[in-house]
Amino acid sequence: MDDVQTKVEANRRNWEQRTPVHLASQFYDVHNTEVDRMAPFEWAELGDVAGLRIAHLQCHLGTDTRLLARAGARMTGLDFSAASVEAARELAGDLDITYVRADVHDAVAELGGGFDMVYTGKGSLMWLPDLDRWAGIVRDLLAPGGRLYLVEFHPLAWMLDGDFNIVGNYLDEAVSSDSARTYTDGPELAGDTVNFQWNHALGTVVTALSRAGLRVTELHEHPVLAWDQWPGMVRDETSGWWRLPAHRPRIPLTYSLTAVR
Numbered sequence: 418m419d420d421v422q423t424k425v426e427a428n429r430r431n432w433e434q435r436t437p438v439h440l441a442s443q444f445y446d447v448h449n450t451e452v453d454r455m456a457p458f459e460w461a462e463l464g465d466v467a468g469l470r471i472a473h474l475q476c477h478l479g480t481d482t483r484l485l486a487r488a489g490a491r492m493t494g495l496d497f498s499a500a501s502v503e504a505a506r507e508l509a510g511d512l513d514i515t516y517v518r519a520d521v522h523d524a525v526a527e528l529g530g531g532f533d534m535v536y537t538g539k540g541s542l543m544w545l546p547d548l549d550r551w552a553g554i555v556r557d558l559l560a561p562g563g564r565l566y567l568v569e570f571h572p573l574a575w576m577l578d579g580d581f582n583i584v585g586n587y588l589d590e591a592v593s594s595d596s597a598r599t600y601t602d603g604p605e606l607a608g609d610t611v612n613f614q615w616n617h618a619l620g621t622v623v624t625a626l627s628r629a630g631l632r633v634t635e636l637h638e639h640p641v642l643a644w645d646q647w648p649g650m651v652r653d654e655t656s657g658w659w660r661l662p663a664h665r666p667r668i669p670l671t672y673s674l675t676a677v678r
């Protein structure tokens with residue numbers, strides 16, 4: 418194993434530890450089928466997904482996979498964590514969803530191609546070391562004319578501290594961490610606390626997709642985040658997500674992107 422593969426494998430072990438904590442968390446509230454964790458802007462930009470064959474990369478507990486399946490899409494979820502895939506299968510209930518346990522980097526071999534859409538994001542790209550490689554995989558999963566829909570935390574959001582001061586880097590960087598806490602409520606991880614992440618600036622994402630031959634057709638920056646990461650955030654009435662208080666600068670916390678093969 419080279420250095421990058423060793424880091425990806427460490428991340429897989431870390432996700433096996435996070436998954437039981439997330440499953441029991443209020444944050445994910447997995448048994449509550451009333452919760453729509455997708456923002457109205459996502460549904461609007463996705464359009465009608467009924468009948469579409471969609472690959473959901475890094476699907477975790479299948480939260481958004483199930484929402485898309487309920488909207489009529491024919492869903493395949495992929496994640497490298499055995500615990501996540503097992504939980505997602507169980508939570509699918511009567512929904513007809515295919516889940517595959519695999520590394521994103523093996524997605525084409527595992528899933529084949531010809532998808533109408535690839536859906537991914539909300540904390541996914543930061544686990545991928547090489548976006549040129551990822552963009553080629555997305556292209557190969559899509560049928561000609563197929564779409565990527567990506568919703569990610571804006572790299573600007575990672576720069577802020579709890580007082581909304583800019584303290585972090587914007588540009589690409591590799592970050593390692595050793596923390597027993599995950600981002601949800603719940604107990605500390607039982608082990609495998611070391612993990613490796615890669616910040617990707619917006620320009621890196623768009624350039625990787627263009628280089629792979631995908632045409633970026635939309636890129637929207639949103640002043641909201643899916644959860645209240647910092648004290649003082651206020652609920653946004655339009656999206657149901659969270660924004661900075663009115664006296665703070667209006668900066669993007671999330672972006673959404675559509676690209677066509």
Ligand SMILES: C[S@@+](CC[C@H](N)C(=O)[O-])C[C@H]1O[C@@H](n2cnc3c(N)ncnc32)[C@H](O)[C@@H]1O
Nearest residue numbers: 432475477496497498519520521538539540544
């Ligand atoms: C933050 S979660 C994604 C969250 C999901 N969008 C949601 O809202 O629940 C990140 C997921 O990426 C998966 N992951 C990280 N690196 C991966 C890789 N190289 N291949 C496949 N899955 C990976 C983890 O197992 C985890 O389930």
